Amino acid sequence: MVPAVSWKLFGLAAVAVALGLEAVYLFMRRRRPPPVREVLFFPTPLICTEQVLRPGTCCSCPLPHHTDSALSQLIRRLLGARRSLELCIFTFSSSPLAQAVLLLHGRGVRVRVITDSDYMAASGSQIGALRKAGVVVRHNQSSGFMHHKFAVLDKSIVITGSMNWTMQAVQTNKENLLITDDGVCVRAYMEEFERLWVEFDPAGYCFFPEEEKKGL
Ligand SMILES: [Zn+2]
Numbered sequence: 001m002v003p004a005v006s007w008k009l010f011g012l013a014a015v016a017v018a019l020g021l022e023a024v025y026l027f028m029r030r031r032r033p034p035p036v037r038e039v040l041f042f043p044t045p046l047i048c049t050e051q052v053l054r055p056g057t058c059c060s061c062p063l064p065h066h067t068d069s070a071l072s073q074l075i076r077r078l079l080g081a082r083r084s085l086e087l088c089i090f091t092f093s094s095s096p097l098a099q100a101v102l103l104l105h106g107r108g109v110r111v112r113v114i115t116d117s118d119y120m121a122a123s124g125s126q127i128g129a130l131r132k133a134g135v136v137v138r139h140n141q142s143s144g145f146m147h148h149k150f151a152v153l154d155k156s157i158v159i160t161g162s163m164n165w166t167m168q169a170v171q172t173n174k175e176n177l178l179i180t181d182d183g184v185c186v187r188a189y190m191e192e193f194e195r196l197w198v199e200f201d202p203a204g205y206c207f208f209p210e211e212e213k214k215g216l
Contacts, residue, residue: 035181036157038077042175044070049096052076053103070177071170074159075100077179081109081153086193088114088148091122091164098126098165105135113137114196116146124166138200146196150189157181158189 048063052072059065078085078100085104092098092115105111113130117139120127131137140146150160163175
């Protein structure tokens with residue numbers, strides 16, 4: 001027969017273990033950063049983004065300074081990337097957003113861009129400047145547009161919505177962007193990016209389709 005004192009000790013030990021586990025759980029919960037759930041709406045007032053792109057620098061341009069906008073919030077979020085940026089964007093002509101991407105590339109963040117073949121050569125497109133800087137860009141070859149507009153940061157945050165990365169979209173259009181670290185969403189967007197990255201491998205490009213059809 002087990003003495004009553006042993007049962008008491010066993011009970012106390014069980015309570016101590018339970019309290020310890022609860023303390024660990026509460027500690028871990030406190031340490032976990034809050035989930036990322038943001039929505040940005042455009043158009044946004046035209047402001048100088050120099051301070052966001054290069055904090056501490058002086059700028060004397062005529063645009064408003066020391067004020068926030070949806071564009072500066074987007075740039076700040078992008079510049080938070082530390083390891084990778086996957087960008088899948090139909091039209092890209094915004095200079096401030098291109099500067100943000102180039103800053104990441106210059107820091108050693110692995111940047112991959114997928115875009116639309118028809119619009120990458122349009123007037124004001126930043127795709128050429130990105131390629132010139134060494135950013136790897138792939139594009140569609142099919143007749144349908146590569147119409148996605150999303151970015152994945154560090155494989156852990158997705159930015160998606162209606163907005164192309166153009167100054168017209170930023171300053172004129174009614175646009176929305178959702179920013180989330182929801183794991184299910186991030187995984188789905190990463191899978192789509194990787195699927196398109198393989199589909200648009202340059203090894204499969206056909207540079208002169210009309211001539212090839214004619215057998216020239
Ligand atoms: Zn300025």
